[in-house]
Amino acid sequence: MKVLIINGPNLNLLGTREPAIYGSVSFDEYLKELVSLFPDIKISYFQSNIEGEIINKIQEIGFSFDGIILNAGGYAHTSVAIADSIASITSPVIEVHISNIFAREQIRHTSLLSGKCKGLICGFGLDSYRLAVESLKNFIRK
Numbered sequence: 001m002k003v004l005i006i007n008g009p010n011l012n013l014l015g016t017r018e019p020a021i022y023g024s025v026s027f028d029e030y031l032k033e034l035v036s037l038f039p040d041i042k043i044s045y046f047q048s049n050i051e052g053e054i055i056n057k058i059q060e061i062g063f064s065f066d067g068i069i070l071n072a073g074g075y076a077h078t079s080v081a082i083a084d085s086i087a088s089i090t091s092p093v094i095e096v097h098i099s100n101i102f103a104r105e106q107i108r109h110t111s112l113l114s115g116k117c118k119g120l121i122c123g124f125g126l127d128s129y130r131l132a133v134e135s136l137k138n139f140i141r142k
Contacts (some may be wrong), residue, residue: 002065003136005031005049005129008054008073014098014126015070030126037096038133051075055085062089067118067136069108069129071096086116091140094132097122107108 007027010017027047035043044065046057054072062068062085070093086093093116100123100139101108107135114120119135121128 001067001137002042002044003067003069003133004044004046004052004057004061004065005069005071006057007045007071008075009049011071011073012049013048017058017142018131023098025126025127034129034133037130039135041133043133051081052078055122058085058089058093060081062091066090066140068093068137069096070094070113070117071129072113073097076101076113077107078112080112081092081117082111083116084125088112094118095120095122096128096132097108098125098128099123101106127132 011027013020015024015029022109031045048054054075058068068091072079076095095111095113095117101111110119115116118139121131
């Protein structure tokens with residue numbers, strides 16, 4: 001099983017960015033832990049602050065990977081283009097957010113991506129990614 005995690009803008013700053021919201025662990029640190037929890041799954045990782053690069057990556061692997069875990073950051077609330085790219089591929093996508101977007105500013109309560117994704121997991125900190133991997137694993141088995 002091959003899964004790609006895509007993180008969007010500002011998520012390269014995890015561990016230092018607003019630790020009260022996002023925690024104090026970098027994504028690279030967390031990724032090592034996540035990979036060790038799922039030795040039977042090839043987990044790859046991509047991060048970009050650029051919308052077009054995220055779209056290119058979704059299109060590049062969206063027909064060959066078993067699943068995508070996408071934390072598009074602020075683009076979740078603004079990007080019709082990323083939503084369209086998700087709708088265009090065959091790999092299932094799980095949308096992830098570290099914080100509970102519904103407990104934050106009103107602008108974050110709407111995701112343009114959710115309706116194109118297999119599911120949405122938010123509010124469990126970095127553990128949201130583990131929950132997404134488990135969800136994909138269960139979905140693929142069916």
